[in-house]
Amino acid sequence: MKWIPLALGLTAALAAGCSKTTVRSTQLAQGAALLAIEPVKAHVVVDTTTTLQAVSQTKVVLGIFRSGDREFAEYPGMIFQRGPGTRERKAAIHKALKGTDFDVLVNPKYIVQERHRPFARTVTVQVAGFGGHLVFENPELSDK
Numbered sequence: 001m002k003w004i005p006l007a008l009g010l011t012a013a014l015a016a017g018c019s020k021t022t023v024r025s026t027q028l029a030q031g032a033a034l035l036a037i038e039p040v041k042a043h044v045v046v047d048t049t050t051t052l053q054a055v056s057q058t059k060v061v062l063g064i065f066r067s068g069d070r071e072f073a074e075y076p077g078m079i080f081q082r083g084p085g086t087r088e089r090k091a092a093i094h095k096a097l098k099g100t101d102f103d104v105l106v107n108p109k110y111i112v113q114e115r116h117r118p119f120a121r122t123v124t125v126q127v128a129g130f131g132g133h134l135v136f137e138n139p140e141l142s143d144k
Contacts, residue, residue, distance in 0.1 A: 040136065041136070041137040042134050042135060042136045042137060043134075043135055043137075044103075044104060044106060044132040044133065044134055044135070045132060045133045045135055046106045046130050046131075046132045047102070047130060047131050047132070047133075048130050050130075050131065051128055051129070051130065052096040052097065052100065052102070052105060052128065052129055052130065052131050053096060053126070053127065053128045054092045054093070054094075054095035054096035054126075054127055055092060055095070055124065055125070055126050055127075056068065056069050056088040056089075056091035056092035056095060056124070056125050056127075057069075057088065057122065057123070057124045057125075058087060058088055058091075058122070058123050059120060059121070059122045060120065060121045060122075060123075061119060061120045062119055062120075063121075068087075068088070068091070069088070069091035069094075069095070071091065071094050071095075071098075072087070072090035072091050072093075072094050073090050073091075073093040073094040073097065073105075074090070084112060084114050084123055085110070085112035085114070085123050085125045087123075088112070088123050088124070088125035089108075089110055089112075089125050089127065091125075092110075092125045092126065092127040093105050093108065093127055096127055096128075096129070097131070100131055101133075102131030102132060102133060103132060103133055103134040104131075104132045104134065105127070105129040105130070105131065105132070106129055106130045106131070106132040107129050107130055108127050108128070108129035109127070109128050109129060110125055110126070110127050111125070111126040112124075112125050113125075
């Protein structure tokens with residue numbers, strides 16, 4: 001009788017173990033897509049006088065219930081590393097740029113902290129970098 005609660009506790013502890021699955025794909029869900037995209041000529045003007053900083057945190061309970069930021073930075077062609085904190089990195093960049101007149105975060109540095117508890121996981125990301133303005137070149141003016 002004394003072993004039943006111990007066995008149940010051991011089973012619950014083993015069931016709450018950690019696992020990680022990574023899936024990488026180079027094809028779109030509908031198949032390969034051919035897009036004719038003209039290159040955009042632009043350069044970035046970086047403001048190194050001020051540092052932009054932000055923190056994003058997400059908590060996942062029982063692997064189902066997620067609480068955290070819901071707004072993210074999405075840059076076409078910008079590659080975010082896969083793994084822990086990808087979602088939080090995008091949210092932290094969005095928070096750092098929100099309310100400023102900057103277009104991009106230049107040279108971002110991340111601190112990713114991940115805490116595992118028996119039924120919950122918390123990921124916290126701190127980001128710091130410089131703000132930058134995108135300056136587009138006008139192709140009509142350069143041809144003349």
